[in-house]
Amino acid sequence: LTSFIMDKISCSLALMRRLPPNKIEQSLSGLLNLLPEETDELLQRVDQPLEEAQDPDSGRAYLLCDYNRDGDSYRSPWTNKYFPPLEDGFLPSEKLRAMEIEANELFDSYRELYFEGGTSSVYLWDLPNGFAGCFLIKKSVQNNRFVNSGCWDSIHVVEVVNTSPNSASYKLTTTVMLSMSVAKEQVGNTNMSGSLTRQVESTCTLDNADNTHLANIGRLIEEQESDMRSNMNELYILKTREVVNSIRTNSDGPIQSASHVATLNAAVSGHGKSRKVDSEGI
Amino acid sequence: MSDEENEVEEITDEEKLQIAQHFLLSSPPGQFQEILSDVRKLLPDGLLGEPLAAGIARAYNTKTNKVVSAPSGNKVVLASAGEIDPTHYVDSKTGAPFAVDHLSLTTLEDSSPSNQDSSREGERAALQSALDDYVASRFVTETAAAGVFCRDGNIIAVVSGERPNLRNFWSGKWTSSWNITFSPGQATISGDIKVHAHYFEDGNVQLQTTKQAPSTSFTYSSEGEFASQIVSHINASEGDLQGGLEDMYANMNDETFRAMRRIMPVKRTKMEWNVNSVRMNRQVRK
Numbered sequence: 001l002t003s004f005i006m007d008k009i010s011c012s013l014a015l016m017r018r019l020p021p022n023k024i025e026q027s028l029s030g031l032l033n034l035l036p037e038e039t040d041e042l043l044q045r046v047d048q049p050l051e052e053a054q055d056p057d058s059g060r061a062y063l064l065c066d067y068n069r070d071g072d073s074y075r076s077p078w079t080n081k082y083f084p085p086l087e088d089g090f091l092p093s094e095k096l097r098a099m100e101i102e103a104n105e106l107f108d109s110y111r112e113l114y115f116e117g118g119t120s121s122v123y124l125w126d127l128p129n130g131f132a133g134c135f136l137i138k139k140s141v142q143n144n145r146f147v148n149s150g151c152w153d154s155i156h157v158v159e160v161v162n163t164s165p166n167s168a169s170y171k172l173t174t175t176v177m178l179s180m181s182v183a184k185e186q187v188g189n190t191n192m193s194g195s196l197t198r199q200v201e202s203t204c205t206l207d208n209a210d211n212t213h214l215a216n217i218g219r220l221i222e223e224q225e226s227d228m229r230s231n232m233n234e235l236y237i238l239k240t241r242e243v244v245n246s247i248r249t250n251s252d253g254p255i256q257s258a259s260h261v262a263t264l265n266a267a268v269s270g271h272g273k274s275r276k277v278d279s280e281g282i
Numbered sequence: 283m284s285d286e287e288n289e290v291e292e293i294t295d296e297e298k299l300q301i302a303q304h305f306l307l308s309s310p311p312g313q314f315q316e317i318l319s320d321v322r323k324l325l326p327d328g329l330l331g332e333p334l335a336a337g338i339a340r341a342y343n344t345k346t347n348k349v350v351s352a353p354s355g356n357k358v359v360l361a362s363a364g365e366i367d368p369t370h371y372v373d374s375k376t377g378a379p380f381a382v383d384h385l386s387l388t389t390l391e392d393s394s395p396s397n398q399d400s401s402r403e404g405e406r407a408a409l410q411s412a413l414d415d416y417v418a419s420r421f422v423t424e425t426a427a428a429g430v431f432c433r434d435g436n437i438i439a440v441v442s443g444e445r446p447n448l449r450n451f452w453s454g455k456w457t458s459s460w461n462i463t464f465s466p467g468q469a470t471i472s473g474d475i476k477v478h479a480h481y482f483e484d485g486n487v488q489l490q491t492t493k494q495a496p497s498t499s500f501t502y503s504s505e506g507e508f509a510s511q512i513v514s515h516i517n518a519s520e521g522d523l524q525g526g527l528e529d530m531y532a533n534m535n536d537e538t539f540r541a542m543r544r545i546m547p548v549k550r551t552k553m554e555w556n557v558n559s560v561r562m563n564r565q566v567r568k
Contacts, residue, residue: 012320014316014320018317019305019486027305106560109560113553141542145537146537146538146541180539184530189492194488196485229545230545232539233535236485243452246423246445247421247455249420255420255517256418257418261418262418
């Protein structure tokens with residue numbers, strides 16, 4: 001890619017960092033309309049909330065992404081069939097499909113443990129020296145006691161390279177997208193939304209017992225996703241609280257005259273001028 | 283996409299500008315220039331020129347009650363109620379009009395005739411002074427101001443504060459707008475409050491709040507009483523919202539966020555990534 005095009009891609013990514021994270025699809029759609037020739041690049045680099053479809057054969061929901069798509073049809077992880085049906089849609093090898101079935105079973109259980117609802121899907125594909133997979137979760141909430149409407153999307157993409165007969169290296173990239181409309185009359189119409197992407201690389205022992213590929217991948221995903229959930233609250237959401245409180249103080253104190261406050265402020269900043277400050281941060 | 287791989291459908295320039303405008307009007311606090319700079323790189327050269335950009339900036343500034351420094355040195359609010367024309371506003375603290383460049387936010391002295399209604403000047407001035415005290419006491423950031431205007435017999439009060447700290451990847455805005463109408467013997471106040479906070483160090487998280495404050499009517503026997511009742515109502519409304527937000531944050535981990543994803547599974551142990559284990563657990567659960 002030329003530097004001219006890279007510049008446009010960086011601008012697009014920078015914009016996605018500023019635009020409201022509860023409007024990712026709309027923002028991405030706008031970018032695709034401005035840069036139609038960079039459609040593939042943008043879709044590859046910008047994650048958006050997952051779409052869901054129903055597998056009519058199994059009656060189960062499954063998630064849609066580029067990795068289970070062929071033309072306009074999507075392959076269900078439950079039945080390995082494409083919907084709408086395709087004559088000869090791309091299918092994983094028998095060996096890979098066996099692993100994929102197990103992966104979906106495990107991930108479905110993980111999803112139930114942490115999300116108590118929602119939909120999960122896993123799709124695997126071969127790589128020259130290993131394989132790759134995407135592990136997806138979508139959880140929508142409506143009319144919950146604390147959340148009027150909300151959505152959590154996890155997109156985990158892992159690349160596995162066999163480094164030796166008993167070890168493998170795993171590179172996991174995780175994007176979490178969250179949007180919550182808070183159910184609390186006192187805060188009116190409040191939306192808290194966010195998007196984080198993290199990456200981790202790990203080399204693990206590989207065996208047929210506790211350290212199978214799926215066990216190794218599963219543990220990496222569980223750890224990274226839990227970390228990100230934790231960071232989302234502790235670092236990010238709580239930071240917005242600090243930001244609000246750096247603008248207005250909810251004190252019960254009396255409202256003093258502006259000139260009095262100005263005198264106080266002058267005294268404080270005069271004192272402050274002789275102190276060393278680390279940064280502008282709060 | 284594969285069907286149209288070789289056809290790149292282009293939208294019209296007009297449609298591109300609509301997209302650009304939409305992005306600009308969604309700017310988080312203090313980041314309009316950054317978004318403008320990036321958006322221009324995605325548009326044909328020169329399509330979003332200065333005059334167009336200034337027009338969008340004006341819409342953004344009045345929508346977000348932008349705080350600027352007037353030629354008098356006062357911090358003032360760029361509010362629709364104080365607009366004489368797209369590039370001229372009234373400094374409601376001195377009554378003097380000023381010119382503004384919506385992109386650079388610089389202001390210049392001006393002598394345009396003010397379009398403010400002076401029929402309620404007594405109440406308006408008293409409220410301006412009382413709200414100046416309110417802003418000085420409650421707003422911790424220096425970039426804060428109150429603007430009180432009178433148009434068509436109604437008083438419009440705007441309170442606004444912002445704190446951009448882009449170097450540390452955050453910015454925020456708190457603003458409220460109040461409409462005060464008069465009828466024989468009483469005044470009625472209604473309004474709304476908007477809060478926007480953005481943190482974007484290696485991520486993008488935003489709080490966006492809009493709340494309609496309850497409407498209330500009251501009687502008064504002096505301009506001072508008029509002003510203090512309004513300030514009291516604004517203080518109570520804004521305080522109530524901020525208190526609600528504090529509660530929300532305090533319970534975020536265990537309530538709101540937990541509805542989306544638990545911190546730990548119910549049994550408080552991590553998952554066993556073993557198919558036999560999973561099947562056994564499923565049997566037990568049945």
